[in-house]
Amino acid sequence: MGLFSGKKGLVLGVANDFSIAWAISQKMLAEGAEIGFTHLPGDKMERRVRKLADPIGAKLITPCDVQKDEDVARVFEEARQTYGALDFVLHSIAFAPIDDIKCNYVNASREGFKTAMEISVYSLAIVARHAAESMPNGGSIATMTYYGGERVVSGYNLMGVCKAALDASVRYLAYDLGPKNIRVNGLSAGPVKTLAASAVGDADKLAGLYEAVSPLGRNITREEVGNSGMFLLSDLSSGITGEILHVDCGYNVMGSPGRAIEAA
Numbered sequence: 115m116g117l118f119s120g121k122k123g124l125v126l127g128v129a130n131d132f133s134i135a136w137a138i139s140q141k142m143l144a145e146g147a148e149i150g151f152t153h154l155p156g157d158k159m160e161r162r163v164r165k166l167a168d169p170i171g172a173k174l175i176t177p178c179d180v181q182k183d184e185d186v187a188r189v190f191e192e193a194r195q196t197y198g199a200l201d202f203v204l205h206s207i208a209f210a211p212i213d214d215i216k217c218n219y220v221n222a223s224r225e226g227f228k229t230a231m232e233i234s235v236y237s238l239a240i241v242a243r244h245a246a247e248s249m250p251n252g253g254s255i256a257t258m259t260y261y262g263g264e265r266v267v268s269g270y271n272l273m274g275v276c277k278a279a280l281d282a283s284v285r286y287l288a289y290d291l292g293p294k295n296i297r298v299n300g301l302s303a304g305p306v307k308t309l310a311a312s313a314v315g316d317a318d319k320l321a322g323l324y325e326a327v328s329p330l331g332r333n334i335t336r337e338e339v340g341n342s343g344m345f346l347l348s349d350l351s352s353g354i355t356g357e358i359l360h361v362d363c364g365y366n367v368m369g370s371p372g373r374a375i376e377a378a
């Protein structure tokens with residue numbers, strides 16, 4: 115019996131096998147989960163996700179653009195028809211127009227701000243609203259966040275402001291859905307090489323910084339992010355909600371460059 119035996123859920127945010135959503139899905143699948151996947155509309159996006167989800171026999175692989183209310187509503191309707199009640203939902207989605215994330219936040223455009231906030235933050239609220247209707251027995255919702263929402267991380271710019279709002283959303287949604295026994299948590303991962311990460315300036319240098327500064331003296335592995343995501347979506351974390359769990363080798367607890375200074 116796996117940790118996820120008999121559990122069914124939806125994962126939004128697999129783009130390819132580098133995606134954090136895929137790392138977490140793999141761990142849940144190994145524990146017996148049944149998972150439906152969404153992808154951005156378009157043949158290319160569908161092919162990429164089908165390449166991963168078809169071999170594991172996913173019964174639901176469907177397009178979803180979180181900027182469209184009707185897409186989110188349809189996806190959850192399809193999930194209900196396919197699986198009945200859901201136990202977990204992973205929201206692993208972020209986007210900002212490249213010009214608005216490459217520039218300092220002070221220069222981000224109004225349109226770029228709106229788009230980034232809508233896709234990276236508001237989407238969690240609308241996903242949680244529909245997820246709640248699909249979770250009559252309670253459940254767990256998790257989203258992916260980053261330390262750049264708590265402190266200034268150069269290069270993270272507008273996305274840092276989005277993650278701050280996402281972290282606050284986790285707390286308010288946890289409060290809203292607590293009476294239904296639905297938990298909402300955020301997983302704050304250290305740098306992982308993915309499509310989305312390549313849009314962030316200095317992404318490569320960031321990984322080196324984690325190696326130099328974090329208490330564990332290294333950066334996080336994809337595997338570890340997968341395990342922590344699985345934990346938040348499983349019953350093992352049943353008493354935890356509204357939390358931001360850092361899976362970052364302890365980087366966030368440092369108030370100075372630590373051993374990196376001692377070594378200098």
Ligand code: NAD
Nearest residue numbers: 127128129133134179180207208258305306308309310311
């Ligand atoms: P990724 O590119 O694999 O995933 C981003 C996903 O967002 C893609 O699947 C993409 O299709 C989806 N997306 C973008 N716009 C969308 C829209 N309008 N509708 C629906 N889906 C949309 O990269 P990733 O690094 O796995 O990112 C997943 C999450 O993890 C993001 O929230 C990211 O900010 C967060 N995160 C990443 C890191 C990292 O270092 N990679 C660290 C901490 C947090």
